[in-house]
Structure formats: structure tokens, C-alpha cells
Amino acid sequence: MKILLIGCGYVGERAADLLHAGGHEVLGVTHSQSSAERLGAVKPWTVLSGDVACPDAVQALRSRTGPVDAFIHCASSGRGGADAYQAVYVNGMTHLASAYPEARPLFTSSTSVYPQTDGSQVDEESHADPDRETGRLLRAAENIALGRNGLVARLAGIYGPGRSFVLKNLLEGRSGIEVSPEAPEGRLLNQIHVDDAACALVHLVTTNQAGIFNVVDDAQLTQRACLEKLAALFSLPVPETRSPDPLRKRGWSHKSVSNARLRATGWSPAFPSYFDALRHDPQLVSSILALVDEAGEVPLPRSANIVLIGLMGSGKSSVGRIVARLLGFQFVDTDHMIVDRAGCSIPEIFAREGEAGFRRRESAVLRELLGTRHSVIATGGGIITQPVNLPLLRHLGFITWLEASTDLLVRRTSSNNDRPLLRGEEPPRVKLERLIQERGPIYKAMADLRIQTDELSQEESAYGVAESARLFFSLRK
């Protein structure tokens, strides 16, 4: 199919990538010339610019693209209010529908058009008479698509890498459970992962559906259920209750949105619930922790664990076991977890899946460790080579870098054969020296504490780690 896609933002860009990968001809449209150029330089699909709010611009677009089979309107109104909704959604849909009369339209709307406040389940037949002007404008834009036998996708709250208000607010101490007489456990959260949203748009257009479809995952949680689970996962207190904010952009509503109609067409979410995504999306948690850390408004929450980093042979496992005993903590080793989950040895994983496969598994066990407390976590020497792991490591606990001289590392690693990185062409000493050069600066930047272990017994190193960690956590209280 030949598809015009208006708005190459958070969802639109992913939908365009999927359409292109599926063999469709994609013409993406951005609002500004500069973003069209930026995107055009990196995308295999065509990127044009044009303002859908302007009828002449849409006619000009039409003369450049010629007829299309379908258009998807997923431009955002930015931070604007009713005026922006009128311009981008209602006028935009009017102009597109008249410039592309042959095309099937898909308008990307929002589940905020359902104003229900009683916690009931709503589907596409439920009444959608929003009490806000912005909601009424969304409905007007929807009707333009429906009047042409087109599609309306009502998207729930979109989250994904770099965007999750629920988690970011919790980490920054801004969350509250908004309760009302009808919602004693807080409002119901209706969410959708950005990849699942993009997939749904592509699925609806390419399978020639018509009508209204809710795009939401399978697990609508109350704010309380969600925040309690999140608080446990990030070692934070459960937020307090508060009354609903009358200024909420999308209004106060409390309802459970059903995706049954969309599911019946053959779509299903890769992330059925928010918590599946926290666990399995490789970027999600890490990206939000990084946002909080970079914003610097509050210190990044750090869990009560000790994380040991350093090269192979630096003593992470042996020192770690002693630290755990000194503090009455559990001892955890990420390499052991990987071997356990994979059901085979590290050399076997490297042989079958390459280092990239091993690194994916290593990041996955790090996500699995979210929520762990009172543990000493010994990590594989290369865990810091993956930028996505760094915010997670920092959040997981007090980080100690165990250092040792090359002589000692060579001696300690020569006795066993389970480190594939030391079995290549390069002699182990040369390889280890190279790794020190490459990784040293990252270990240094990550470490809360750095211990040169050559002159110390394992007990002495362990004692230093334990006492420093005690001090670190008592000062943060």
C-alpha cells in the first residue's frame, strides 16, 4: 500500500518504520522543514514537511505525493489547548480528507473521549461525550474519518522508552493516589506501550478495518495497585492519597477501557501489562532512571544493595561473599543468574549467541534484580560496556570498583577456562591490558568506592566495602 503518515513523532515514527519494514510505501510528513531534514537523513522512507492546519500546504502535499491508499493522522497538537486541537485535528482532518478523497483515513484519537467516572468497563459502543472542549474537538475529528468509512484509533496513555509519567513521577517523589468516592483505590490507569500502539495503527490500516478501535493493553490497574507494585520494585515508599487534580489535562475519569474489539481483529499486545514492559523492554526502565538522574531535581533513588564491578579476576565473587556474610546480606552473582536462566555455560552462550546474545541476557538479569534489597550483587566484568545497564546499576545500589594489577588478574584468571573473552587469539595479558584501558574510565565514573586490592587480603577488602556501604546508606537517610 501507499500510505501518507502525518506526524512522525513518538508513535508515528515507529508506525512508519513498521510500515516500511512490511514492504509498504511510506510518505511521512513532519510539521517543520528542519525535522523533515533530520529524519529524512536517517530513514529509508520518504519524509516531507507540511502543516496540515493550512489548506494550501495540504494541497501542495497532494501535488507532491499523488494519490495514496490511506492516510494516518497521528500528529500531535503539541502542548496546545482547544485552539491547537481545532487547527491540527479538526481542520487538519478536513483538509486531508478533501485533498485525498480516494484514501481511507485513520485518525489517532484518545481514550480521554470516554468521560466515565464510575470505574465501569467501556468499549467502542459506550457513550463518548466528553465534558471538555478538547475532547469534543477530538470527537469532531473522529467523525470526519468515520464519515468516510475510515478508522479511529482511541489510544490509551502512551508510555515507552524515554516516556513514562507514572514511573518518572514516582521516582521524583511527585506521585499521589488520586481518590474520589467512586475511586477509593485511585483512578484506573489505561495504558499502552508505544510499540504496541504503532503496531495497532499499522495492523488496522493494512488489514482494511473500519470504525472505532480502542488501543489499550490487557491490564487496567488502579493507581494504588500500580504504585504499590512500582514502589516495591524501586524500593520507595507508597505515595499518599490526594484528591483529583481539577486541572488534569485530560480531565478526571475512572474507567476500564476494553481492547476486545481490536483483539478480535488479530492484534495482541507484545506487552500485555505495564509490568511486563518494565521487565522485558530493554530500554524502558533504564531510560526513565536516566531522565531522572539527568534532570537532577532529586537524587536518584538507590536500593539498599552493594554492587561490585571490576575486571575478571578482580575478586568480585570471593570478596562479595564475605561482604554478604559481614552484613547478613544475600549474595547474588549476575553470571550465575545468566547460566541458570540459559541452562548452559557462559562459553556455550558465547558460542551459540555471540557476545551480543550474552549481553542481552546480562541486561535482562539486571532488570530482574529490580526490587532486590539487602544483597551483594557481583557483576560480570563487561556489564558496564552496555550504556543501557548503567542507570540500572546505579539505582540498584552502592557501587564498589575492585581493582587489581594486571599480574594479579592474569594469575587469577589463568586457572580456569570459563571466560571466553580470554580464549581468543590475543594472549590473556594483552587482552586484559586492553580491557583495563577501555573499561577503566567507565568503572571509575560509576564507582562510589574504589579499592586497590593487591595489598589487601580478601577479608580486608570486604571489611572496607561493608563499612563504606554502611556509611553511604546512613548518610542518605
Ligand code: S3P
Ligand atoms: C566478562 C566477564 C565475565 C563474564 C563473561 C564476560 C567480561 O565475568 O561475564 O565471561 O566481559 O569481562 P567475571 O568478571 O565475573 O569473570
